[in-house]
Amino acid sequence: MKIFKSLASASAIALVATGAFAQDVTLRVWDTFADQTAGMDAFVAAFEEANPGIKIARDVQSIDEMRPVIQTALNAGTGPDIFYYDTGPAFAGALAESGLLLPIDDMYDNGMLDAVYPWTRERVSFGGATYGVGNEVEFLGVYYNRTIFADLGLEVPTTHEEFVAVAQALQDAGNVPIAFGDADGWPAFHIFSLYANNIVGKEGLEAMIAGERSWDDPKVVASIEPFFVEMNAAGYLAPSVNAVNYDDSINLFTTGLSGMMVTGTWLIQSMTDSGLDVGWFFLPAPEGMDTLPPAGLGSGYFVSAATEHPEEAKKFLEFMFDPANASLWVEGMSVVPPYAVDTSGMEIAPLTSFAMDALATVPMGYNIDVLTPDAFNTAMKDGFQAVLGGDRSSAEQAAALAASVE
Amino acid sequence: MAQQSRRGSQRQKAGFWFVLPAFLFYVAFFAYPFLSTVYLSMTEWNGIGDPKFTGLTNYVRLVQDGAMWSALTNNVIWVVLGTAAPIFVGLIISVMLWTGVKGAGVFRTIYFLPMVLSPVVIGVIWNWIYNPLFGLLNTGLRNVGLGKWAIGWLGETETALYAVLLTAIWTYMGFCIVVLYAGLQKVDTELVDAARIDGANPWQRFKNVIVPQIRPVLTMVIVYTVIGGFNVFDVVWVMTGGGPNNASEVIATYTYEVAFQNSENGYGATLSVVMSFVALGAAYLAMKFRRAGEA
Numbered sequence: 001m002k003i004f005k006s007l008a009s010a011s012a013i014a015l016v017a018t019g020a021f022a023q024d025v026t027l028r029v030w031d032t033f034a035d036q037t038a039g040m041d042a043f044v045a046a047f048e049e050a051n052p053g054i055k056i057a058r059d060v061q062s063i064d065e066m067r068p069v070i071q072t073a074l075n076a077g078t079g080p081d082i083f084y085y086d087t088g089p090a091f092a093g094a095l096a097e098s099g100l101l102l103p104i105d106d107m108y109d110n111g112m113l114d115a116v117y118p119w120t121r122e123r124v125s126f127g128g129a130t131y132g133v134g135n136e137v138e139f140l141g142v143y144y145n146r147t148i149f150a151d152l153g154l155e156v157p158t159t160h161e162e163f164v165a166v167a168q169a170l171q172d173a174g175n176v177p178i179a180f181g182d183a184d185g186w187p188a189f190h191i192f193s194l195y196a197n198n199i200v201g202k203e204g205l206e207a208m209i210a211g212e213r214s215w216d217d218p219k220v221v222a223s224i225e226p227f228f229v230e231m232n233a234a235g236y237l238a239p240s241v242n243a244v245n246y247d248d249s250i251n252l253f254t255t256g257l258s259g260m261m262v263t264g265t266w267l268i269q270s271m272t273d274s275g276l277d278v279g280w281f282f283l284p285a286p287e288g289m290d291t292l293p294p295a296g297l298g299s300g301y302f303v304s305a306a307t308e309h310p311e312e313a314k315k316f317l318e319f320m321f322d323p324a325n326a327s328l329w330v331e332g333m334s335v336v337p338p339y340a341v342d343t344s345g346m347e348i349a350p351l352t353s354f355a356m357d358a359l360a361t362v363p364m365g366y367n368i369d370v371l372t373p374d375a376f377n378t379a380m381k382d383g384f385q386a387v388l389g390g391d392r393s394s395a396e397q398a399a400a401l402a403a404s405v406e
Numbered sequence: 407m408a409q410q411s412r413r414g415s416q417r418q419k420a421g422f423w424f425v426l427p428a429f430l431f432y433v434a435f436f437a438y439p440f441l442s443t444v445y446l447s448m449t450e451w452n453g454i455g456d457p458k459f460t461g462l463t464n465y466v467r468l469v470q471d472g473a474m475w476s477a478l479t480n481n482v483i484w485v486v487l488g489t490a491a492p493i494f495v496g497l498i499i500s501v502m503l504w505t506g507v508k509g510a511g512v513f514r515t516i517y518f519l520p521m522v523l524s525p526v527v528i529g530v531i532w533n534w535i536y537n538p539l540f541g542l543l544n545t546g547l548r549n550v551g552l553g554k555w556a557i558g559w560l561g562e563t564e565t566a567l568y569a570v571l572l573t574a575i576w577t578y579m580g581f582c583i584v585v586l587y588a589g590l591q592k593v594d595t596e597l598v599d600a601a602r603i604d605g606a607n608p609w610q611r612f613k614n615v616i617v618p619q620i621r622p623v624l625t626m627v628i629v630y631t632v633i634g635g636f637n638v639f640d641v642v643w644v645m646t647g648g649g650p651n652n653a654s655e656v657i658a659t660y661t662y663e664v665a666f667q668n669s670e671n672g673y674g675a676t677l678s679v680v681m682s683f684v685a686l687g688a689a690y691l692a693m694k695f696r697r698a699g700e701a
Contacts (some may be wrong), residue, residue: 068453068666071453094454095454097454099455183647183649185647238538239538239539239558240538240557240561241558241561242651243558244539248537374668375668386650388650389562391651
């Protein structure tokens with residue numbers, strides 16, 4: 001009997017010593033990487049391997065579903081420890097205002113996120129505190145079909161006037177100059193951002209977004225007029241522009257029916273996979289003005305204020321945004337992380353490489369819709385469709401934008 | 407006497423226990439949510455945190471909300487055309503099938519097929535048909551020399567609502583045919599024959615003999631369609647999202663935008679409450695007309 005007791009005691013001591021009794025911490029993580037789920041699973045596996053004792057229970061949500069679901073879950077106290085969500089004031093900002101997010105200023109102050117671009121921290125800071133880490137850095141510009149440009153002897157435009165001339169040349173050649181349709185409403189947001197950054201300028205936009213200056217401004221009117229009125233009237237956009245959705249716009253471009261497409265860097269992988277020889281240029285400002293491409297964040301990681309494992313959650317974020325793991329984002333998921341990446345040695349498309357370099361070297365402006373309230377975005381959605389449909393003038397749309405935030 | 411009374415009381419108790427589960431289900435899944443929605447309709451709430459009671463402010467806003475009236479007008483157009491067209495066409499086709507067309511069962515199945523498809527699938531398919539770049543409709547129009555009519559049906563403010571409505575009518579017509587056809591099975595054919603012998607022409611037989619006999623079924627279809635017309639959401643949302651520039655917006659899509667895209671859950675609840683009462687009122691009127699017709 002004594003022998004059994006001794007054996008049992010020895011076994012227990014051995015188990016404790018080897019940590020077999022230690023309780024694993026499981027972090028519940030919700031993200032929206034449905035299309036890159038294998039890449040994110042690889043990320044999670046790498047984290048678990050580097051952090052024994054912390055397990056990740058990952059749940060993928062669609063972007064459309066995440067908003068109502070996360071609000072309900074956090075309110076009910078049943079939400080995840082960490083989640084991936086829109087960074088705008090109407091999204092993460094509203095959750096922060098309601099005390100549902102954990103401030104993580106200490107991570108930035110303690111050097112855990114040293115590599116992250118400072119401007120991305122600003123986008124996830126609300127009311128003087130930082131609540132997350134912005135990710136999927138994106139900027140807007142113009143993809144163009146190099147083959148068509150070469151065949152027609154066209155050069156990459158450097159001013160808006162040259163851009164219009166290129167569009168005219170494409171149209172003369174029987175091409176749809178710009179693959180742009182606005183059935184979804186939101187593609188117009190990006191066009192407006194591009195022109196407003198070039199024409200209103202960074203400081204002016206900062207003041208308008210902060211509510212210190214009205215959107216009912218001649219420069220805003222001048223930002224709406226060139227594309228939504230003049231180029232639309234000239235037939236440079238997709239025919240029946242309000243009936244063509246974003247996917248059809250992509251099809252127009254990738255089937256070679258259109259010479260240019262104005263959109264964001266999130267399409268780099270699709271463009272690369274299309275088999276076309278695709279180039280990129282920043283939408284040029286009118287003569288005498290500076291070109292300022294809008295940049296923004298796709299989403300960001302946030303920690304629930306109700307998490308029982310804040311330290312483990314921070315470890316996860318630190319791992320995700322450690323530049324040593326950049327290849328997991330860039331090569332594994334075609335996602336641009338929020339820090340400078342050394343792409344040498346990485347197997348990535350030239351366009352991706354260009355985007356990484358541009359982020360580190362080109363001054364960037366604001367992608368407006370992720371910084372403005374819902375009412376403003378609704379006024380953009382409905383209003384730009386009205387302008388494209390000829391039912392509203394640029395001046396009326398500028399006034400409507402101003403009224404939406406008054 | 408005392409024994410009878412005790413038995414009655416026992417029956418009442420047994421009845422109570424039989425009714426209780428259904429009653430609790432009703433309270434939990436209808437009465438409580440409905441009353442909560444009525445309460446939320448009198449609050450300002452972004453879906454997070456605690457609602458702030460604002461009394462009738464949302465109702466005052468609703469009366470002054472031009473977008474709401476525009477959406478309600480579209481609902482009324484939807485109810486009128488979306489009720490009249492499928493029932494009118496459905497009635498004609500169901501009578502034709504009832505009179506003994508060869509292969510009636512096959513036709514019934516074909517007509518009913520759209521009803522078994524998900525509204526989302528139907529919306530996507532009809533989006534392809536209407537697509538201005540490669541859609542079947544515009545391609546067909548161009549091929550027969552009507553290229554001028556090839557427009558962006560879902561992108562023009564003048565046509566978007568009607569294009570979506572046509573899709574809904576196509577979908578719903580099969581339901582009307584099947585239900586009305588079932589109602590026609592109870593029509594007394596001897597009365598139809600008697601009317602024929604009395605010299606009634608086909609239209610007179612249809613109007614004065616057949617329709618009165620299927621009036622209960624007809625009323626049910628009308629009430630169902632009217633309520634559906636005020637609640638319509640899915641097909642509009644999938645095909646146009648209420649656009650362009652709100653041209654095809656209906657109350658349900660507007661409510662969704664307000665509540666879940668603009669995070670104005672309080673005002674969204676106000677719209678829901680009003681929409682419920684409008685639908686109930688319309689259904690009540692339809693039933694009242696039916697009773698008046700029967701009297």
